[in-house]
Amino acid sequence: MVESVIGIRGKDFVLLAQDANTTKYGILNMKFDTNRLFKLSEHCAMLAAGEPGDVVQFAEYVGKNIQLYKMINGIELSPYACANFTRHEMATSLRSRNSFLANLVVGGYSTNERDQNRAQLYSIDYLGAMVSANVVAHGFCQFFALGIGDRLWKEDLTVDEALFMLQTIVNELGKRMAAYPHCVFVRIIDAQGIRVLDNMYPEKIHVAKPSEGELQTSADMMDIHS
């Protein structure tokens, strides 16, 4: 719940962002460069957050199976196909011995020219409910990301506008979340593939110094030495 995974869909690209902290016992920051991104194909990737073991097990299982499909059939699955495969695996495992407490964001760029929307972004929760949206997020950051996304997202979003939206979200997370995201990894997926962009950091909060007036009490104002 405290891990942030965010996806933003723009014009012919998808931005995937994740916080890079690992926390233990609710209070200790163990690691500042955790990777939550799992590559599914050349133009599709998945962000996963949730129960630590489940996340890696499920994400690697799905990732490797998608790679296997490519090896057997010689073509890459589109993000839509990857997401549907992932959802199916999640839904099947839900009512079995091994279910996975992992919330996922699957995003990518479809290399199939016949697809109407080439940039595709999906959110899959731990129960296996899949939905396609312009801004998706999981965890506590969902409250911030979806609200800010409602305000700032528009048709034909450019990369700069998407990065501005993401910086706004990250600043808000830094301001309001007790689990402060020291660093946010940002990746972009477009026609050229998956690229890593610069890390994003929440902006520093400036708090005014308390005034000297607070240091004086009414007793101080009584002159007891005269």
Next chain:
Amino acid sequence: MGDDILSYNGGVALAMKGKECVAIACDKRYGVQNRTIATNFTKIFQYSDHCFVAFCGLATDVQTVSERLKFRTNLYELREQRKLKPVVLYNMLTNLLYERRFGPYFVFALVVGLDPKTGETYVYDSDNIGAVSDNVNLATVGTASEYIFGLGELFFKPNMNSDELFEATSQALLNGVDRDSASGWGAVVYVIEKDKVTVRELKGRQD
């Protein structure tokens, strides 16, 4: 809300009969308890030229059951070399749900259909373990079903034409979802007639 698994994601669907036409409508909200995540989650699926099913309940099961039913109907059409009839679809669905009697899917379903030759109309509903119903005039499923039943009974008249049917269905749905926090954010209405299917999107209160 609290622990109730059938209202975890929210959503509602309604079906009504007219004269040689049927309408099926649903809202578009996808939420997790009191949070709305997306507003493009329609719950109506087409299985044949004149056969539609709406699923309401846990979103993952809406998707799983609609996919599993599609699998079975595809096989049926391949083996039988003919399209599905509404009664057959309904029986396949209730059978699918009853197979999981002691570990059920959390979806309630509505099946609507029309026979294009005779104009006979079919509206059925099912609970999550495949209880069969009669061919009824009006049926609703979902978190706002009680509210919509009341409105539906009010607006329903026997032998409505397709325009009257569309109006009655739309008003019943839109006003019903306004009373339920877990449904709404727009609606989709399918009006099925002998020669065509008309899909209309409604913009209600966006909350």
